[in-house]
Amino acid sequence: MTLRVKKIGVRGNKRFFCPDRCGRLRQVPTSPAPTTRRSLRGRPAATSHAEIEQAAFQLFVTRGFEATTLDDIGEAIGVGRRTITRYYPSKNDIPWGQFDRTLDGFREILRATPTELQLHEAVHRGVLAFNDFPTDASPSHRDRMRLILTTPALQAHSVLRYASWREVIAEYVAERTGTRPDDLLPQTVGQVSLALALTAYQAWLADESASLPQLLDATMAHLRSYLAG
Amino acid sequence: MTLRVKKIGVRGNKRFFCPDRCGRLRQVPTSPAPTTRRSLRGRPAATSHAEIEQAAFQLFVTRGFEATTLDDIGEAIGVGRRTITRYYPSKNDIPWGQFDRTLDGFREILRATPTELQLHEAVHRGVLAFNDFPTDASPSHRDRMRLILTTPALQAHSVLRYASWREVIAEYVAERTGTRPDDLLPQTVGQVSLALALTAYQAWLADESASLPQLLDATMAHLRSYLAG
DNA sequence: TATCTTTTTGACCCTGAGTGTCATTAATGT
């Protein structure tokens, strides 16, 4: 019989060790599987997406992403590994945080763009506005993007997020040109817009003093001059 | 003691069951870790990258990528799971096959492009030439790309391959413009070229009768008209 | 022919991500 010695360590109830947690902002109870529903009935949630995200981020930047296990994260906030996997579908999804919710904001931004603008001008402004992040975020936008864009596993996983981002653009372009989102023009614009944004982001991370909006303009300018010959 | 019942099934030596394998083309012995060296001394390789790739591909398209385990693949060609992980660094790397070697060809193609051509014209022709695949490949280029571009895990993993592809373009652009490969223009051109190619590929997979070269031209044309306004 | 050398294989070991199951816990509502 393989001895089962591990994990007998007392983790116990978390509220027992940290009763003041109740006072924190828990704006969205964010029950494990359903992300937006709130529950007032059953056992209260022992943690939140935000708490997991911040504790994990701390560990990711200090120990490195690969070297941090889900057990480490759970231990940091006094929660079991299984709980974490219920809040986030995968370890790779933690650094992105609540990205999906920001996509709705992106849609709003594009919809609010004046239609007098040329299509490419409207999309470009939309991209600029989407990437105008508040500076007080924690972890900071730059740190988050640095982690995502320099960790191979996260680089890879991010394409799935990018696909949703591109679809927002494709839908907007389709609506304005009377085509379908999966037609060639909307898809091309979505892909190219992402390409420009990623290039700008990479330069932004490489140069601490750089301005992201200016870099977004610069990549677009480079593309124009490149195509002009 | 945990009973160890599994894997007692007789696998035995493979050549014993399939003595005619010796006659096959084994153009590159492709020893496990070193990819290009050939060995005439020690124990002969029981399999090859090509054999693994074809057996795996067969299983991927029939059972699905996720549903196929490395054990399945190993069983299909009479080889242990550990052997497969020696030939390929990860399951995700199997469908790409010998992609890295084709990148050298890409470099050659670009280098051979007449310098009288405008930069964007040269890059575009290079991309076209790179994607002019022989039609007798097995698995076919289309089937391989379909698997890669429709399986989420492979979509994600592929960005790491794409990075090398983009670098080839960035290096070429850097050389022709007197900049460094990590400057903004070469990086932008690399990212945008990939964006156009991926869009073309997706349309190519969606329409059986489509021509890939024409779609590559079409995405470029769409980008031009989009930017022209 | 017997032995040495070289190289690959396969068995065995472990870690870690991800998932299903289910009893337990901790709240609300009656």
Next chain:
DNA sequence: ACATTAATGACACTCAGGGTCAAAAAGATA
């Protein structure tokens, strides 16, 4: 008090990945 509800944590399992090492199977050599 008791029922209801919902999250948690313990447990078991599969699979990918990787380290280690004895055994296998060839060529080379005596």
